[in-house]
Amino acid sequence: MHPCKVCPLRATPLFHPFSEGELNFMIGFRAGEVRLEPGEALFHEGDRLEHFYTVLSGQGGRYTTLPNGERQMVNFVFPGDIAGLSGTLTGETNTTLQAASPMRLCRFDRSRLPDLFRSHHERAYAVTWIAAAEEHFLGEIIATLGRRNALQRMAWALLRIYVRLEALGLRDAQGAVPFPYRQADLADALGLSLVHTNKTLARLRPLARIGGGKLMVSDGSGLAEKGLTDFEMPRQRPLL
Amino acid sequence: MHPCKVCPLRATPLFHPFSEGELNFMIGFRAGEVRLEPGEALFHEGDRLEHFYTVLSGQGGRYTTLPNGERQMVNFVFPGDIAGLSGTLTGETNTTLQAASPMRLCRFDRSRLPDLFRSHHERAYAVTWIAAAEEHFLGEIIATLGRRNALQRMAWALLRIYVRLEALGLRDAQGAVPFPYRQADLADALGLSLVHTNKTLARLRPLARIGGGKLMVSDGSGLAEKGLTDFEMPRQRPLL
């Protein structure tokens, strides 16, 4: 575990896409840096994407809007994530990416992707690996939305988020991790109404608590039990 | 549009992963063929995968089982899909892939993936593209499970499946496409109970009907309206 040169956070294998060596390359590959203020969008659903990004710091959310105007959060994005890759490859995004806290992102040109695959197969493999890992995770989200009730969803989500941010080294002295989302965002992510989201959070309060831009989990295994999750530890990315 | 040498079905750009030239290569790359009878599983959740596959013919479903025993279908798999790629890359699958009708699949060795990225970047790019396309689609499923009600989910799903199979050239003389799933499978895919799935199907009966292993859609735009979907046509895969 080493400090990362581009991203100020410490990297964990599963959660940071690139190793140090890869990062040196990606620095050469990158086309610029982007900053977003809370509420600003990086791209909108329907956009043709000419760039994709890695998140250096800050958090946001990726959502779709249904024809009837309702919003569904697809996933939250954290430092180390890649954003907009699938939209870049398929030509058009499905989703809007909006910042929840101030974000810094590293921008890469779509036009250099062929280069990447032609001349830097280890990095190309790394990119593919990340896409696969995200697909893996989206499958978990589908299971949650399809088969878990409100309490289970909430417990599952809070635990997932907490573990992820903890692995990024973002836990502060009190054991809390940054959580810039509103309850309405959580509601849109879990497919619940705002009111019920609030009531469900209240029911979980002995185990976990959000407020003041922070998420605090005091009983992780209690959450895991309520969320029907195995408390899994991150897995190592297999090398090429 | 040409008959495909490996897969007996005709290929459409979005829905068939490989072009003719690419297929010639993949034939050299492949490690064997697998056949499954209905009900048989190709791999189980928790397996370490040493192979991934392309579906040559037949249909199946990919599901996870929650700790409480409930099943959630993540997606249906159709000819032309890639199966088990994300599990192969990340090392372990989340999901079980089970055949619904007799399936033929083409098997590829995980051990040859580095080869693919090292020496055949166009194909590596194609594989990545497919992973991205699937991610795109999983996002749509998440929006459906999170924000659509039973009628909308059902209409959306039937239309999606129909369009997909139609694009594969699987529509018969009566305009029906093969649909080997039970109502219980649909229920598990849409996050509904079996009973409610049945009642919802009944409500849609003037527009679409399943039975006898077939799905028949008589009013696609009616379905699109009820399903809150834009009736989108498949998009071309951009070349490297």
Add this chain to the structure above:
DNA sequence: CGCGGGTTTGATCCCAGTCAAGTCCCGTGG
């Protein structure tokens, strides 16, 4: 004929959505 898997239908219940008020908090301006 009986059996079993899948489908259909009705009755009842409850989780979560909706509506409607409040509360808390913070920033702005008189």
Add this chain to the structure above:
DNA sequence: CCACGGGACTTGACTGGGATCAAACCCGCG
């Protein structure tokens, strides 16, 4: 200093969509 307003969070009352339970029904099969 307080009044005001707006955004996020909270709480209560009511409603309804979908789950659950239960019982037929249909049909291919031994």
